[in-house]
Amino acid sequence: MSSEASKMDKLSDDNMGTSVRAMSNGGLLKISADAPKTLAETLQRAAKQYSQQGITYIDLDGSESTQYxxxxxxxxxxxxxxxxxxxxxxxxxxxxxxxxxxxxxxxxxxxxxxxxxxxxxxxxxxxxxxxxxxxxxxxxxxxxxxxxxxxxxxxxxxxxxxxxxxxxxxxxxxxxxxxxxxxxxxxxxxxxxxxxxxxxxxxxxxxxxxxxxxxHRALLSRSSATAQMNKFTSDDISVNWFPLEHVVGLAMFHIRDVYLGCQQIHAPKELVLQQPLRWLDWIDRYQATITWAPNFAYGLINERAEELNQRNWNLSSMRFIINGGEAIVAKQARTFLKLLEPFGLSPNTMYPAWGMSEVCSGINFNHKFSLDSSTDKDSFVSVGKPVPGVSLRIANENMEVISEGEIGLLQVKGLIVTSGYYQNYEANQEAFTKDGWFNTGDLAFIKDGCLTITGRQTDIIIVNGINYYSHEIEAVVEELPGIAASYTAACPVFDKNG
Missing domain, CATH: 3.40.50.980 (Rossmann fold)
Structure with missing residues (x-):
């Protein structure tokens, strides 16, 4: 496991002599003149133009119902x-x-x-x-x-x-x-x-x-931008099993899907946590095209590799699996793709992503991740380029933009960015720079316009003067026999000498 300093030095050495500023822009967001401008208009359009599409609800008892x-x-x-x-x-x-x-x-x-x-x-x-x-x-x-x-x-x-x-x-x-x-x-x-x-x-x-x-503008701008970048349409079918109070369940899936007018399936997370293979059962049953999960869920599937032989899924419909919400471990993602390839899942169907509530959920997607473009030993996984209408930059602690390949503070600008925290002057002062960029609190670097998250500012653990990322330690621990995936957490503990 390498230190943050050595990684940063290597990345900087690779970039020596270029002095390319660490910035990335998603390009122009194209919104048609007749596109809905508020959420109410969005639902009204879905009801009129996509009246035979809607939402399938899966309840805790496994029963299903559909609402147009x-x-x-x-x-x-x-x-x-x-x-x-x-x-x-x-x-x-x-x-x-x-x-x-x-x-x-x-x-x-x-x-x-x-x-x-x-x-x-x-x-x-x-x-x-x-x-x-x-x-x-x-x-x-x-x-x-x-x-x-x-x-x-x-x-x-x-x-x-x-x-x-x-x-x-x-x-x-x-x-x-x-x-x-x-x-x-x-x-x-x-x-x-x-x-x-x-x-x-x-x-x-x-x-x-x-x-x-x-x-309304922020939420619809993100929906439009992700549809433009990822070519989502009303023909897509999505599966989400995360709670709707989570920004991904609500904004990245439900609101986006109403905007698209596509069919969407929502299920309780408890059903997947109890029996993770249910997630894949639903993809097969509904011939879904879009879904998502954080890293831990891929580990839950990988742990059940021996059970896969009992299934006869057809997963060939799935074209866009979003991997985000927590640190992405390359080995987990790659193992998942390998295990499901015999069921028709394309090895190019996973898209590492990044987002947060302050930017209406996912705004970065890696379109180049595959088994061929990655290895099990990759320390970090790129989350690609931003969606149209979004700009990123990496700054140092003085809020100066640094060079590509250097690790610094990730900042975002665009219509999708929050206007601030409700009645919280102090937090708003910390969140925005004088020139209007939002401080995400994430550490990252940009290389060739693509973003890689290396951790949170608070996720670094210092041991004997060397910096380690929490997710790296957790990934190594989860390799040990008897350790269940997603049940590890690395945090600093001080002895009596500090």
Whole structure:
């Protein structure tokens, strides 16, 4: 395992004499004149032009149901009507505690039609004992001025009793099923492209989450840009099993797919974590063309190599597997592709990617990753070039752009970048440079216009004066017998001498 310093020296040596600035641009974003300018217009277009397309929901019990986009619009108008009867006005916040995907999606679009701002928060493992998710919920609720919490019937009781546990005044909890009884309201709020559309929560250093503000323009620009770069169309079929409160599940998949008007399948993550091969069962059953997973999921499949002989999948329909969300380990990705090649999966179908909530999810995609272009020993995997309309640069601690091949701070600019963190002046001052670039907090380098993430600023572990990346240590540990993939974490521990 090499140190950060030696890697940086080698990369810099390779670049000596060129003095190419570490910048990359995705080119012009082409948006047609009749493209939707707000999320409400996006759903309306899907309902009119792609009325026979929609969403397939897979429930925890394995049952499936399909909802066409025109039916989703109808249900969203019922939710809108119910929220207005509760006194909601445009830009009012609504906290989501919605376990079922069909509840989440209907509520999301009901909020969008009314100009209300959804604030998704993950479901707690229990509401009877304090835990980190409950603390996040409490802090967010207080930060936003104690807004209504929209929940499924199953969680509503636990949420109402939670206020006693936390010694708070009662949460205002509304069961979503009650809103479905209302007559549809077809008088939507005329949102503008730069209006706040959603708040996406990220971790805060003080325990109070930072709320990422994303507009209609930002979310639709990312959808359009990724479609332009990756040639996604209404003919695609996607499979997502990550929670919709996660930016990938919501923005990179659901919103993009409504924008495209394509068929989309959503399943609970629990089904895949219990039996990882279900993910591939769905790709085969629906002949899906697009899916995604973070690195750990490929490890879960690889661990079950012996079980693959019992399957007779046809995975030839799959053309775009996004690998992102955490550090990408080349060996895991390559093993996955090798194992599934006999089932018709192309060895060129994986696209390492990078993104974050602050840029509406994935904005970088590596179109050159394959078994031929990589090795199991690669320390880093490139995440390629940015989508149209996005610019990247690598800077030093003085905010000066450095040379290609040198490791520094990754900064981003474009329509997809957040306007800031909600009511958080200090975080916003740290997040943006004086010339308008967003500081991602990631360390990276650019080579030939392609981005490679090397870690977070906080992900470096120093041992005897040598810098190591956490994901490198974790990858080596996972090679040991008896160690389960995705269950390792490397962090510094200080002895009594510091």
């Amino acid at each position: 986009y025109e039916n989703l619009l109808q249900e969203a108008q019922q939710i809108l009507s119910g929220l207005r009867k509760l006194g909601f006005k445009p830009q009012d916040k609504v906290i989501f505690q919605l376990e079922r995907n069909q509840d989440f999606i209907a509520a999301f679009w009901g909020c969008i039609l009314g100009g209300f701002v959804p604030v998704p928060i993950s479901i707690a493992p229990t509401y009877e004992l304090p835990n980190s998710t409950i603390i996040k919920l409490k802090n967010t609720w207080q930060m936003l001025g104690k807004p209504l919490i929209l929940a499924g019937a199953k969680l509503a009781y636990g949420l109402r009793s939670l206020s006693e546990l936390l010694k708070l005044e009662s949460f205002q909890v509304q069961v979503i099923d009650d809103l479905r009884q209302c007559e549809p309201d077809t008088h939507w709020h005329p949102s503008q492209p730069d209006d706040l559309a959603i708040l996406l929560l990220t971790s805060g250093s003080t325990g109070i989450p930072k709320a990422v503000m994303q507009s």
